[in-house]
Amino acid sequence: MKKSALTSSEIGSLWAEYINGTATHTVNKYMYSIIEDKDIKEIFQLAIKTFEQQKKAIGDFFKEEGFPVPIGFNDTDLYIGKQRLFSDAFCLNYLHIMTIHGILGHNTALCISVRKDLRSHYDSSSLAGNKMYHKTIDLLLEKGLFQRDPLYYSNENPSFVTNEDFADGFFGKGRTLAATEIISLSLNLKKSIMAKTLSIAFSQIAGTKDVRKFLIESEKTADGQIKALAKILQADNLPVPKSLETEVTTSTESPFSDKLILYHMGFLFQAAQNYHGAGLASAMRTDLVATYEKTILQNLLVTKNWFDLMVKNKWLEQPPLAPNRNEIAKNK
Structure with missing residues (x-):
């Protein structure tokens, strides 16, 4: 059965995932090059490999639909070999926070996706994001780098709000x-x-x-x-x-x-x-x-x-736009 065309929302979510993902991916590659801690380096290696697979899948979606693959960010934006800018601890915290952003992005994209192959893509991406979240949390805890949220102490019974104060x-x-x-x-x-x-x-x-x-x-x-x-x-x-x-x-x-x-x-x-x-x-x-x-x-x-x-600076890549019907009519 012939696939239905991707909707504007589906194209938009793929476009945003590609641009944002390649930006973070480039930073991850730099961090991987400077990290000394074996455990942290290993988790970055996994993050890099995971996104490279997702990047290819996104590019294939664009090609199948006849849309140009976005430029995003690549090795031309990366200068490996420069002096160290971040500590290993910061790199791990960075990966944790960016993983949270990724999970939210994948879940939002899944909720506006209709075509089955795209839903499967976001299911896979969400699963990978969830696994990375667990890995970053576990490693932050293991290294003593994670600060838990405040602790509360339990009441004996549930209660209700009783005044406007x-x-x-x-x-x-x-x-x-x-x-x-x-x-x-x-x-x-x-x-x-x-x-x-x-x-x-x-x-x-x-x-x-x-x-x-x-x-x-x-x-x-x-x-x-x-x-x-x-x-x-x-x-x-x-x-x-x-x-x-x-x-x-x-x-x-x-x-x-x-x-x-x-x-x-x-x-x-x-x-x-x-x-x-x-x-x-x-x-x-x-x-x-x-x-x-x-x-x-x-x-x-x-x-x-x-x-x-x-x-x-002409650095802002333009997302796909709705057809301009007035311009089309004028140029007839």
């Missing part, structure tokens, strides 16, 4: 954080810590003034968001995930193209919007709502500056 988080009048609110608080903090650390590292090695300026500003934005979220946890005497800045060396030799550096940071800030939105949706305290709303607006500004800079 439950939503008041300002001026110390409100209740302590709910376990459901900790989910997004903790995850958003860890992702902001990763974004800040990469901004610092990339600002040291970026080749152009405009890119360095953007990275310095994005570092300030991420730092402000970390402080805002940490303040909420600390008010309840809850621990804050540790920073990763000291896992970046003082190297100024860039192993990456400025195109890759800038794209990667834009991806992180755009992806963060999903998690901030989830945090906003689960927030039941007014201070949390206000913090997430402010963070989302800040990220929109960062993304706008990122877009302008990517376009200025």
